[in-house]
Each structure stands twice: as structure tokens, then as C-alpha cells.
Amino acid sequence: MRDTFNREIKYLRISLTELCNLRCRYCMPENGICKKSHDEMMTYEEIIQAVKIASRLGVSKIRLTGGEPLVKSGIVSLVSKIKEIDGIDEVCITTNGTLLTKYARELKNAGLDRLNISLDTLNPEKFRYITRVGKLNDTLKGIDVALNEGFKKVKINTVLIGGFNDDEIVDLANLTMTKPLDVRFIELMPMYDSGDFGKEAFISSDIVIDKINEYYKNKMNADDMIFPVEADNGSVAKKYKIKGALGNVGLISAVSNSFCSKCNRIRLTADGKLKPCLHSNQEILIKGLNEKEMEMKFKEAILLKPEKHDVLSYESRSHADRNMNQIGG
Numbered sequence: 162m163r164d165t166f167n168r169e170i171k172y173l174r175i176s177l178t179e180l181c182n183l184r185c186r187y188c189m190p191e192n193g194i195c196k197k198s199h200d201e202m203m204t205y206e207e208i209i210q211a212v213k214i215a216s217r218l219g220v221s222k223i224r225l226t227g228g229e230p231l232v233k234s235g236i237v238s239l240v241s242k243i244k245e246i247d248g249i250d251e252v253c254i255t256t257n258g259t260l261l262t263k264y265a266r267e268l269k270n271a272g273l274d275r276l277n278i279s280l281d282t283l284n285p286e287k288f289r290y291i292t293r294v295g296k297l298n299d300t301l302k303g304i305d306v307a308l309n310e311g312f313k314k315v316k317i318n319t320v321l322i323g324g325f326n327d328d329e330i331v332d333l334a335n336l337t338m339t340k341p342l343d344v345r346f347i348e349l350m351p352m353y354d355s356g357d358f359g360k361e362a363f364i365s366s367d368i369v370i371d372k373i374n375e376y377y378k379n380k381m382n383a384d385d386m387i388f389p390v391e392a393d394n395g396s397v398a399k400k401y402k403i404k405g406a407l408g409n410v411g412l413i414s415a416v417s418n419s420f421c422s423k424c425n426r427i428r429l430t431a432d433g434k435l436k437p438c439l440h441s442n443q444e445i446l447i448k449g450l451n452e453k454e455m456e457m458k459f460k461e462a463i464l465l466k467p468e469k470h471d472v473l474s475y476e477s478r479s480h481a482d483r484n485m486n487q488i489g490g
């Protein structure tokens with residue numbers, strides 16, 4: 162289905178839970194969240210119904226996210242049920258990777274196509290700092306297990322934070338030289354609870370290419386080691402490759418260069434609200450509705466998609482009125 166600005170909506174991101182086993186400083190509060198009652202959250206039956214409706218309206222790609230989707234019990238059977246729905250070509254998960262040693266194989270067998278794994282640093286102390294509780298090794302092991310299982314694509318999501326990991330850009334990008342994965346740098350978005358970060362943390366992803374160029378210039382006097390390549394179909398990431406690399410480097414410039422005109426997605430929160438736009442507070446409740454009512458709400462949400470969101474900056478925060486763990490990224 163097309164929205165009022167003629168964008169074809171093909172991608173549904175479903176947040177399965179607001180809960181997480183980590184506490185990333187840009188995403189959720191230190192003490193976690195007030196657990197909502199079970200009755201407020203979407204049931205698996207409702208999620209399946211929502212995907213069937215979305216697919217009838219033209220959605221072909223589903224991403225399961227959270228919170229941490231792998232802490233949700235029944236995740237493997239949910240993936241296989243979604244995979245069976247007519248019209249759904251791709252089912253993907255975004256995860257912090259810590260539980261992949263347990264689930265990667267089962268998820269692959271259930272038909273999961275792609276995995277995005279979040280990793281902001283290669284330094285164990287910094288990992289502990291940014292996640293407040295996590296162990297770097299758990300995520301690194303998760304990445305290796307995912308690669309060994311042979312998923313179509315494994316992508317690393319790195320939130321770029323000035324003064325925290327801008328000194329690791331080259332090390333993170335160079336993971337693409339030794340492993341067949343893409344590393345994507347995402348600009349830090351000023352959400353409700355990213356208050357730990359000052360103005361200097363919000364930096365443009367353009368710095369990534371400059372740092373990689375500078376590194377290879379100094380190391381081997383090479384000028385053109387990183388070059389643009391064609392972006393994936395429907396992807397919002399600008400794609401680059403370092404010469405000789407097995408994977409790609411991506412830039413997701415959600416703050417410095419919003420991609421609203423290309424936005425083909427709609428979001429569903431764990432508490433059953435459709436969000437036409439990540440950065441708007443507009444929400445349409447679908448929990449508890451029968452199929453016909455839910456379909457009408459889906460159409461309404463697609464037609465409510467705004468042309469673009471307001472400019473984001475340190476001074477001008479997202480209007481989402483939720484933290485990222487309550488939206489799904």
C-alpha cells in the first residue's frame with residue numbers, strides 16, 4: 162500500500178518486548194523499565210494476525226526487535242510461523258547478540274534470513290560502560306556463531322558516539338576485512354533517555370570515511386582504499402567497501418541527513434501500537450482488535466505517515482515520547 166506521499170510501505174518492524182538483558186545508556190534507563198502487565202502486550206496470535214494483514218497490504222519484510230527480542234520466550238516458533246505467511250519474503254532480527262550462542266542455530270532452522278547485531282566497541286571495559294551490565298565476549302561469540310550458521314547476511318550496528326567510540330572507527334570498520342559481515346555506523350539519535358550524552362556525542366557519520374581514509378593514507382600511502390558501492394535495495398544505509406574487504410561499511414545518517422523521502426516502513430510496539438513514524442508521538446492502538454478492525458487501523462496508520470519528521474539535534478530531541486527499547490530502533 163502507498164502512503165499519501167506515494168511511498169510504498171513494504172517493511173514492518175515489530176518490537177516484541179520492552180525488556181532487555183542490557184541497559185545501553187542511549188537506549189534505556191539504568192533501572193530498566195516499569196514492567197507493563199501481560200494483558201497490555203501483544204499476544205503471539207495478535208502478532209501473527211498483524212503480519213498477515215500487513216502482508217495483504219504489501220509488506221514483504223519483517224524485522225523482529227525490542228528491547229531484546231531473544232529474551233522473549235517462544236521467539237523461535239514465532240519466526241517459523243511468520244516465515245510461513247504468504248507474501249513474507251524476509252524475516253530478520255536485530256539483537257544485542259548475547260543470546261545467539263543459544264539460539265542462532267534454532268533461528269536459522271526456523272527460517273530466519275538475516276541478523277543485525279549491535280556492537281559499539283571492541284574494548285571490554287567500554288562495552289561494560291556503554292551497556293552498563295554487558296560482557297563484550299558474549300556479543301563477540303554471538304557474532305561468530307551467527308557467521309558459522311551461514312545467515313544470508315550478518316550486519317553489525319554501531320551507534321557512533323563522539324568521545325566514546327570515534328577512536329575505534331577504523332578497528333570496527335576493519336572487521337569487514339577479516340569477516341564476511343557489514344559494519345554500519347548509526348548516528349546517535351537524541352531520544353527521551355539519551356540524556357547521558359552531551360552535544361559532543363552527536364557527530365555526523367561523514368567522519369567515518371575521513372577516519373578510514375586518513376588511516377590507510379598514513380599506513381600505506383593509499384588514497385582510495387574506501388569507495389562507494391551500490392546500496393542494498395530499500396536500504397537507508399549508504400554503502401562503502403574497503404579494498405579487499407569481505408563485507409561492507411555502511412553509514413546510517415538518521416540525524417544529519419534524514420531519509421524520510423525513502424521511508425518504506427511502519428512500526429508495531431510490544432504494547433500493540435502502530436507507529437507511522439519513529440520520531441513522532443502518533444500511535445494507533447491495534448491490540449485487542451479483530452481482523453477487520455485491525456486492517457482498518459493498519460490502513461489508517463499508513464495514511465498517517467508524515468512526509469518527514471522534524472530536524473533532530475542535541476537541542477531538538479525526538480518527539481517519540483518513548484525510549485528506543487520501547488520502539489525497536
Ligand code: SAM
Nearest residue numbers: 188227228229255256257279318349350485490
Ligand atoms: N536489543 C537489540 C539490539 O540492541 O540490537 C534490538 C533493539 S535496539 C533498540 C535496536 C537498535 O537501536 C540497536 O542497534 C541500537 O544500537 C539502536 N539504538 C538504540 N538507541 C539508539 C539511539 N538513541 N540512537 C541510535 N540508535 C539507537
Ligand code: SF4
Nearest residue numbers: 181184185188228257
Ligand atoms: Fe537493550 Fe538493544 Fe537497547 Fe541495548 S540497544 S539496551 S541491547 S534494547
